[in-house]
Amino acid sequence: MLSTTLPEDLRSDVEILWDYNQMHQDIRPVDVGIGLGSHDLGVATYTADLYRQRMFPLIVFTGANAPTTIERFPRGEAVHYREHALELGVPASSILIEPKATNTGDNIDFTRALLSEQGLLESITSVMLISRPYQQRRSYAICRKRWPEVDVICASLPLPLDDYIASIGDVDRVINMLVGDTQRIWVYPAKGWAVDLDVPDVVHRAYARLVDAGFTSRLLAE
Template identity: 70%
Template sequence: MASTVIPVELRAEVEVLWDHAQMHHEARTVDAGIGLGSHDLDVPVYTAELYHRGLFPRIVFSGGNAPGTTELFPRGEAVHFRERAMESGVPGDAILVEPDATNTGENIDFTRALFESTGTLGDIRSVTLISRPYQQRRAYAICRKRWPEVEVTCASRAVPLDDYVAGIGDVDRVINTLVGDTQRLWVYPALGWAIEQPVPDRVRKAFSRLVDAGFVRRLHPEQVGMRR
């Protein structure tokens, strides 16, 4: 059985990355909510809650499958997310499905193309990206680079770190993904895939300590500037 306990000796480093990964945006009214596919089924549930609060009139769930989600969502992340949102009371005609994206860049590109194909791209001037908490900053940077015309807000359910880990049920998976998302904050701009963002020294030091502790499974293969 997978552990759900953060190692005591690494808790401070995990908390640093967890806090930095979140944008801490205030919820606001936007033209569309975009639920980013992942292993986290709270994304469609929270997207439904924001919809019911009247923060956006339409939703796109984007995602096919990525490593680790095929068994969870055999028909694709976006399809399962749409079904979960409808179980939470969102009408089906308020939801579009983008079923092909396999990474966050494709989430953005394919969602934009979907709006264009439906003749509604001109109506989308602002979006909220709903994601797992530690995907926020990376998703924001990618969206600003690949869809610069829209104003971007990020949202995830506010949940304590320990509660989030317990909900996922696997602390190793959470820390590995958190480390990988942090690394992408400088790898992706170097590759031209995202805007540059400041990464404080405390974040880089926490990242390096977790890499040294063996949390390397989700590192980007390019590993540009991994130790910067």
């Protein structure tokens, strides 16, 4: 049985990465909300919540499948996100789907292409990326690199760490994802995929300790 309890000897380091990977930006109205596909249906839930709060008039759900989502979302992440948002009362006319992206760079590039096809791109000056909590900083850095013309802010379903782990149902999976996303903050700029962002020493140290503890399944070769 998978554990949903965060071990106390890991808590401090996990909390450091959890806090760092969120941008803590003020939520404000933008031209379009972009729900980034993943295994986490909370992304679609919060996107629908923000739509009802009139934070944006249009939603783009973007995502095909990854190995971690094919069983949960067999018709594709964006398709399932759309269906969930419709169940929550978002009108179909306010949702576009981009069903081919398999990574965050694709999410951004393919969303831009979709908006261009719809004749909307030139009117978009601001976007909100709605993602898993620990995906915010990486998504922000990628968007600033690949779509520098827009003002971008990031948002996630506002859950405390322990509640988020419980919602996912697997503490090891959450820690591995946190460690992997943190590493991508410096790996992606080196590959030309994202802008450089500051990584404080305290974050590097927490990351290194969690790697030493064996949370390496999401690491990239550097």
